[in-house]
Amino acid sequence: MRSSNYLLATLKETPSDAEIISHQLMMRAGMVRKLASGLYNWTPTGLRVLRKVEQVAREEMERAGAIEILMPMVQPADLWQESGRWQDYGPELLRLQDRHQRDFVLGPTHEEVISELVRKEVSSYKQLPLNLYQIQTKFRDEIRPRFGVMRSREFIMKDAYSFHTSEQCLQDTYQRMYAAYQNIFNRLGLEFRPVIADTGSIGGNASHEFHVLADSGEDAIAFSDSSDYAANVELAEAIASKAEADPATAEMTKVATPDAKTIKTLVEQFGVAAEKTVKTLIVHAANEAGEREGFVALLVRGDHELNEIKANKLAKVASPLTFASEAEIRAVIGAGPGSLGPVNLPIDMIIDREVAVTSDFAAGANEDGFHWFNINWGRDLAMPEVADLRNVKAGDLSPCGQGRLDIKRGIEVGHIFQLGTKYSDMMKVGVLNESGKHQNLIMGCYGIGVSRIVAAAIEQNHDEYGIKWPNSMAPFQVCILPMNMHKSARVQEVAEQLYAELQGAGFDVLFDDRKERPGVMFADIELIGIPHVVVVGERNLDEGCVELKNRRSGEKTTVSIADVVAHLKA
């Protein structure tokens, strides 16, 4: 490609709404342009990178035995009604009608469509297992799109769906996909970690997310410092720091705390250690039929945070988790938030595992302006129901039994999931098995955020001059940069010769034939992040040489014109 025939679209200035580095650099390097909130045009340089990512994903999927298909982005609503997600999905699902007022959705994912396809086309166990994938545009009407293509509304995803008649067969495919994902992210040169993810209400045996490690990541990941254990903080199990509480050392006393409405002021005004405080959160409760009725108290240590996902799964907690209003709290307990505690609490409570092993702790007295100090379970009140309620913290014991947890930020770029029979039961996806009986299929699904990977890779690969693409993702592998070509026939001749030679050798080459000053060209090419630059100038031509510059290492080497291709191939 000659830059005179190309749309470089680089910018000197950073658009004001680009917050994170990948968004800034994608704008400046001329890769994307925003059309509307969460919607982006991919300009030539960006599209080239996107295609490289797709190609790696495609190759590894094929190698792992998956078969490519393409499903429509617009999907009939009746499929979503059949799966129940027409009701369950919420406003993220964009719904629309055609000219006949028939309901459709813009697909945020494709379980329904693939189920419909497979139930029509597959009728015998002999056709299984089957693993079908596509690389396609998805639409999720995000509450708040941000960070450029990192969290956009329209995005490109590689999604695969596998179908099995036995759990063992699903396990095999799942493991193959796990390995394929590792290959894909390794080939793309990303620093990533597979982490244990939610198996949740859908059931199944396993789910893993693949995270690219980056400070700008939206997810927090907990790692053991001495094993392979890694889990999203949303679901990392929090275990108590000790087997049982230390013995009580002081009498429980009621203290007037007129201004202490928060753990922070309690700590500051009364010198109580935050680890010796307990906070009481009131949420709507569920009755035995699962209906919303009354309230339940959740207790976590003052310096800990409630994990809403964990709390939401408790039978006694109404789903979705909703906090009681101050008025509701006053009506039920007779004291305001800030003065709540377990002593004389008129409603059921569930306490975190760590709270259960805390002794001599302070908590509200359920009376405005008073706290009890030195509360001890067993002595002062009976031990209530105990559960894992909190987010893990750096330094906690790892739930795997080895080492302690460290917390890092991650960008979720892949997610693999054992779906089980959720969709095949709802949508009646089945075959006749070996004994001639109908059987619903066991499913797995496997997603990769293709467009998000582009942004994630930049988060990990950039410097003050711009992007430093890994070879596998670069929009061009090599750039020919002629110095003042319009003044030197010799420079032009060599540049043209190298351009033809490198293209012949199978390289993606950008030939920067603009009549620009050298500094402008260097700056643009470094911003775009092309891994190899061939500088053709009068300076080296007398010796029959050109300069090779490596974008990632910064290393410069002078090589003879004849050796350029061999050098770049090495």
Place this chain on the structure above:
RNA sequence: CGGCGAUUAGCGCAGUUUGGUAGCGCACUUGGUUUGGGUCCAAGGGGUCGCAGGUUCAAAUCCUGCAUCGCCGACCA
């Protein structure tokens, strides 16, 4: 969905307090200059000041409504 803020040339911004018919830098065009790291000089083109109403002799500027975009929050005891 709640709070805050923004909207003036392709991009980044000033001008709004105190109303008087729009400016700067970058980018773009032309000519010259320069040429191995974002040259310099000169001359140009480009804006119904987000939209709709209102006040006024006069509105980018004041008032009302709307739209779009962005940031923060949606764990607080």
